[in-house]
Amino acid sequence: MRRVFSGMQPSGEPHLGNLLGAWVSWVSLQDDAECIFCVVDLHAITSPAEHDPATLRSRTLQLATGMLAVGIDPSRSTLFVQSHLHEHAECTWLFNCVAGFGELRKMPQFREKSEGRGESVSAGLFDYPVLQAADILLYHADEVPVGEDQRHHIELARDIGQRFNHRFGEVFTLPKAVHPPAGARVMDLQDPTVKMSKSASSEKGIVRVLDDPDRVVKKFRSAVTDSDAVIRHDREAKPGVSNLLEILAAVTGRGVDDLVDEYAGQGYGTFKAAVAEAVVERLTPIRRRYDELADDPGEVTRILADGAQRARAIAAPTLREAKEAVGLLLPA
Ligand code: ATP
Ligand code: LTN
Numbered sequence: 001m002r003r004v005f006s007g008m009q010p011s012g013e014p015h016l017g018n019l020l021g022a023w024v025s026w027v028s029l030q031d032d033a034e035c036i037f038c039v040v041d042l043h044a045i046t047s048p049a050e051h052d053p054a055t056l057r058s059r060t061l062q063l064a065t066g067m068l069a070v071g072i073d074p075s076r077s078t079l080f081v082q083s084h085l086h087e088h089a090e091c092t093w094l095f096n097c098v099a100g101f102g103e104l105r106k107m108p109q110f111r112e113k114s115e116g117r118g119e120s121v122s123a124g125l126f127d128y129p130v131l132q133a134a135d136i137l138l139y140h141a142d143e144v145p146v147g148e149d150q151r152h153h154i155e156l157a158r159d160i161g162q163r164f165n166h167r168f169g170e171v172f173t174l175p176k177a178v179h180p181p182a183g184a185r186v187m188d189l190q191d192p193t194v195k196m197s198k199s200a201s202s203e204k205g206i207v208r209v210l211d212d213p214d215r216v217v218k219k220f221r222s223a224v225t226d227s228d229a230v231i232r233h234d235r236e237a238k239p240g241v242s243n244l245l246e247i248l249a250a251v252t253g254r255g256v257d258d259l260v261d262e263y264a265g266q267g268y269g270t271f272k273a274a275v276a277e278a279v280v281e282r283l284t285p286i287r288r289r290y291d292e293l294a295d296d297p298g299e300v301t302r303i304l305a306d307g308a309q310r311a312r313a314i315a316a317p318t319l320r321e322a323k324e325a326v327g328l329l330l331p332a
Contacts, residue, residue, distance in 0.1 A: 004033045005141035005175070007040040007082065007132075010059040011047060012198030014066050016207040016279065017186035019286075020250045025145050025180040027071040035077040036139055036311065039063050042082050042089065042131060046124040048113055049199075065300050066209060069290035080307035082135065087315040091134035092127065094322055098164050099130050099156075108152055133157035138315040140173035147185070151177055168325035171318070186247060189223040192239035210287055213280045220244075220276035221269075231263045231271055241268075248275045251282040 006026060008018065029035055041060050045051060060081060072079055082088050104110065107129050114121040129152075136144055136157045144154050154177035161172035186196045190205030200206055207219055225240040233256050235242045249256045263271050293300055324330055 001032075001034050002142040003036070003140060004029050004143045004145060005036045005038070005136050005139050006145050007038040007043070007135055008063060008067075009040050009044040009198075010056060010063045011044045012059070014063060014209045015186075015196050015198060016209065016247065017196040018198070019070065019209050020186055020247070021147050021180055022145070023067065023070045023072075024250075026067075029145060030071075030073060030076050033143070035072075036141070036314075037067060037072055037077060037079050038082050038135060038311075039067075039080070040082045040132075040135065043128060046122060046128050047199075048117055048121060048125060061297065061300060064304055065290055065293045065297075066286075068293055068300065068303065069286050070209075074303045074307065078307045078310045079303060080311045081304055084304070084308040085312055085315055087138055087312065087319045088131065088134050091138050091315075091319050091322065092131045094326060095130045095133055095137075095160050095164070096127065098167070099133075099160055103156065103159070104129065107156065109149070129153045129156050130160070133160045136175050137161050137172045138318045139311075140314070140318065141175045142173065143178045144175050145178045145180065148179055151179075164322070164325075168322075171322050171325050186250075187239065187243040189219055189240075189243070192224060192243045207279065209283060210290060211283070212287070213284070216280050216283065217273075217276045220272045220279070223272060225268050225272075229268060231266065231268075232260055233257075241271075244272065244275045248278055251278045 006022070008014075008022065014023075026035065026037060039060055041056065044056060044059075064079060064081065067079060068074065104126055110126060110128065113125060132153050133156060136154070137160070144150075144157075146154065154175060158174045158176070161174050165172055165174075188194050188196045188200060188205035189207065190202055194200075196206055198206075204219060204222060205224075207216055211219070223240060223244060225244075226238055228238075230238075231241060231245070232238065233242050233245050245256050245259055248254070248259055252259075263274070320330065
């Protein structure tokens with residue numbers, strides 16, 4: 001069976017973009033692949049914005065609980081927290097000695113996040129993609145389901161793996177990125193030209209997976225559209241309406257054209273209410289399951305401990321092999 005690995009940062013509360021762009025495909029991959037999912041807390045501390053330690057800790061548990069609530073099934077998949085395994089940081093060091101300064105400096109995400117920060121930007125942010133390569137390569141993952149924005153990071157992981165294998169012998173499997181089906185780029189409801197993001201400045205444009213129905217309805221009611229009152233799909237000319245159509249298509253499993261036919265001639269008010277209702281329906285069972293799990297945090301931490309053990313059973317031998325290949329003297 002092919003092996004899949006993916007990760008998500010506990011950098012904020014998960015939103016509709018994380019659900020439709022990542023979690024939905026992760027859940028269905030469980031049916032035909034061996035899946036490993038990771039809460040990448042070591043990545044979250046590279047953010048240029050200072051984080052609050054207590055918040056990071058609670059978000060880490062919250063994100064793991066959210067993954068279980070959407071349907072990551074610990075009896076079939078491995079779910080763990082990145083920092084629970086020292087192997088990730090250790091493998092990063094080996095890869096740091098193979099990765100080039102030039103290729104890291106060119107990474108689009110690094111350029112974006114470091115822009116305007118001059119010399120104060122952390123070495124951790126620069127090294128972010130090397131840690132990501134360690135996450136993936138330690139598990140011999142064949143496929144990495146991620147958003148389009150992660151394409152360069154996965155290519156870098158391949159390059160690092162290939163270079164290591166070439167220099168020291170075949171240790172790592174070269175992964176490939178897989179992207180969820182089209183329509184999985186959820187845009188901000190207040191500014192539909194930017195993607196919905198955990199860390200956006202205004203809460204009004206972000207639908208959180210755990211928002212209660214009233215909040216969801218309010219956010220959709222005030223979603224930015226346009227003034228020509230025609231419901232059709234055109235990302236360029238009508239980004240707001242197109243985003244709502246895509247969200248409705250994703251949560252109902254229906255085609256965008258079919259929805260355009262159904263809502264043609266209706267006002268934006270009715271249409272927005274329909275999208276809100278469909279989203280509430282999609283989120284309600286997740287929120288209920290989340291509340292049940294959150295009532296028993298001991299169960300979630302037990303699942304994470306079990307996940308860490310299963311992850312270590314794969315990562316530790318890979319790291320040992322890599323250290324040996326490099327020429328490090330292994331302890332007796
Ligand atoms: P942020 O949401 O703060 O911008 P991020 O983009 O770094 O954070 P992660 O939590 O690291 O997001 O990403 C987890 C997964 O969710 C990735 O596969 C990413 O592509 C996906 N994702 C994030 N935002 C969206 C979105 N608006 N639409 C679709 N997929 C998304
Ligand atoms: N950078 C990724 C999160 C991430 C990841 C990974 C994804 C960290 N390690 C390994 C896939 C595989 C992001 O989505 N922002």
